[in-house]
Amino acid sequence: MKEKTLRLASVSIDSIDKKGNGVGSSLLDDTREIEVVVPFAIPGDIIRAKLGKKRKGAFFGSIDEIEKASSKRQEARCKHFGVCGGCRWQQMPYSEQLKIKDELVKQIFEPLINDKTCVHSIIPCDPNWGYRNKMEYSFSEDIKGNRYLGLIQDSSRGKVLNLTECHLVPPWFTNCMQEVREWWKNSNLKAYHPYSDKGSLRTLTLREGVRLGDRMAILTVSGNPEYVLSSSDIEDFVNVIINSSPVEKRGGNWSIFLRIQQVAKGMATNFYEMHLYGADYIREVLYLKEIPEPFLFHISPTAFFQPSLLQAEKLYSRVIELADIKKDSIVYDLYCGTGTLGIIAAKRAKHVVGIEVCPEAALDAKTNAKLNEIDNTTIFSGAVRHVLSQIKEEEKIGLPDIILIDPPRPGIDPVAMREILTLSTGKIVYVSCNPYTQFNDVKEFLQNGWKIESLQPVDQFAQTPHVENICVLSK
Numbered sequence: 001m002k003e004k005t006l007r008l009a010s011v012s013i014d015s016i017d018k019k020g021n022g023v024g025s026s027l028l029d030d031t032r033e034i035e036v037v038v039p040f041a042i043p044g045d046i047i048r049a050k051l052g053k054k055r056k057g058a059f060f061g062s063i064d065e066i067e068k069a070s071s072k073r074q075e076a077r078c079k080h081f082g083v084c085g086g087c088r089w090q091q092m093p094y095s096e097q098l099k100i101k102d103e104l105v106k107q108i109f110e111p112l113i114n115d116k117t118c119v120h121s122i123i124p125c126d127p128n129w130g131y132r133n134k135m136e137y138s139f140s141e142d143i144k145g146n147r148y149l150g151l152i153q154d155s156s157r158g159k160v161l162n163l164t165e166c167h168l169v170p171p172w173f174t175n176c177m178q179e180v181r182e183w184w185k186n187s188n189l190k191a192y193h194p195y196s197d198k199g200s201l202r203t204l205t206l207r208e209g210v211r212l213g214d215r216m217a218i219l220t221v222s223g224n225p226e227y228v229l230s231s232s233d234i235e236d237f238v239n240v241i242i243n244s245s246p247v248e249k250r251g252g253n254w255s256i257f258l259r260i261q262q263v264a265k266g267m268a269t270n271f272y273e274m275h276l277y278g279a280d281y282i283r284e285v286l287y288l289k290e291i292p293e294p295f296l297f298h299i300s301p302t303a304f305f306q307p308s309l310l311q312a313e314k315l316y317s318r319v320i321e322l323a324d325i326k327k328d329s330i331v332y333d334l335y336c337g338t339g340t341l342g343i344i345a346a347k348r349a350k351h352v353v354g355i356e357v358c359p360e361a362a363l364d365a366k367t368n369a370k371l372n373e374i375d376n377t378t379i380f381s382g383a384v385r386h387v388l389s390q391i392k393e394e395e396k397i398g399l400p401d402i403i404l405i406d407p408p409r410p411g412i413d414p415v416a417m418r419e420i421l422t423l424s425t426g427k428i429v430y431v432s433c434n435p436y437t438q439f440n441d442v443k444e445f446l447q448n449g450w451k452i453e454s455l456q457p458v459d460q461f462a463q464t465p466h467v468e469n470i471c472v473l474s475k
């Protein structure tokens with residue numbers, strides 16, 4: 001097949017877009033100024049870019065050659081850099097990444113803040129390599145039958161890279177994933193193909209409870225009955241995982257699950273979990289600033305946990321500091337996950353209410369309250385929008401003095417927002433891993449009489465463009 005020749009343009013990169021791509025301008029045909037988005041380019045670079053499609057007013061380009069490198073450019077650490085969609089900022093020193101993230105949060109919130117708003121400097125990610133405690137790898141097969149297990153390639157619509165190194169995770173993740181790839185290559189199992197609904201293997205998720213050395217592996221497979229795994233396939237998988245790092249050599253537990261993902265046209269996707277081996281959770285221990293005793297958390301396979309232990313400790317310590325909880329405070333912890341923030345807050349508060357939609361995480365939150373000898377919390381399993389209206393109707397639990405909010409990336413849904421706005425409270429501490437959706441929500445709070453007290457960015461995602469942000473609101 002003849003390869004399409006793409007037009008070339010020299011692009012001076014001067015900014016970064018929402019996804020962390022370089023953005024710059026170029027003169028097309030020496031006359032027309034165009035905007036070009038170039039993945040892996042950074043401000044100060046002059047790039048000869050191959051021009052692709054125009055999307056939302058800008059051309060999408062790829063690096064053909066770096067004509068002049070930015071003075072900030074450095075050698076990437078990983079051999080997969082530039083292809084892998086995992087960490088896209090390795091070509092910038094970490095100090096530069098922090099500067100950009102710090103500026104980005106200020107830029108996003110600029111229309112909502114004034115001279116009185118306290119904008120704190122970003123809390124760095126330390127260490128900024130090897131910090132992740134969870135990674136999901138995808139199985140894929142091409143038409144020639146070549147098999148791939150690894151991360152999705154950048155800008156590729158799901159093409160998978162056979163990863164052999166990764167510096168965001170501890171080494172055992174990559175070793176274990178490679179052992180699973182070898183096992184798969186010697187088996188008759190096919191990778192799942194979403195368009196045809198054929199094949200078995202979808203993803204391999206690895207998680208770690210860092211302090212106690214617990215490790216979890218979750219194999220997600222198709223729910224199509226034609227492609228179920230045999231008991232010997234499952235047994236082999238378990239053995240591969242256990243033998244990849246035997247517990248006798250390292251301490252800590254293995255926890256292994258099979259997750260069955262059932263898709264049917266017009267129906268919501270269903271997940272079923274089969275516990276295959278070891279404990280049905282991993283444990284994590286957290287140390288918080290100015291709280292002498294450590295906290296212990298059990299985490300189920302489907303439950304959310306912050307992606308880096310050390311950054312989670314810094315994030316939670318800062319949230320508790322900014323919330324300034326008093327002995328008689330009633331605290332609501334919305335989107336509470338395994339109960340982490342609420343349980344820590346409960347040490348200082350009169351009562352804490354946690355709300356979490358994932359039933360397994362809500363159950364973990366109840367277990368975690370007991371494990372930490374906390375008896376002043378009530379955990380509700382359900383969506384924030386439903387539980388808040390139920391709490392108000394029943395009038396058994398007092399209204400909050402402080403609300404902690406930590407929703408998923410899309411932010412607070414409109415019905416939940418309406419419910420939160422009807423709660424009379426003095427303070428909101430809003431944590432988000434997506435400052436863009438956080439900005440929209442905060443704008444709505446401001447339209448309803450709230451004001452921003454402070455902003456505190458926290459870097460939980462070094463080597464990537466993502467940033468976490470805390471916003472404190474008062475009324």
Ligand SMILES: C[S@@+](CC[C@H](N)C(=O)[O-])C[C@H]1O[C@@H](n2cnc3c(N)ncnc32)[C@H](O)[C@@H]1O
Binds near residue numbers: 334339340361406
């Ligand atoms: C970013 S996590 C934060 C969890 C927790 N605060 C922590 O630090 O571990 C967001 C949590 O919100 C939960 N969630 C998502 N949508 C929800 C909803 N509509 N109502 C309640 N919880 C929801 C998710 O299951 C997830 O546990």
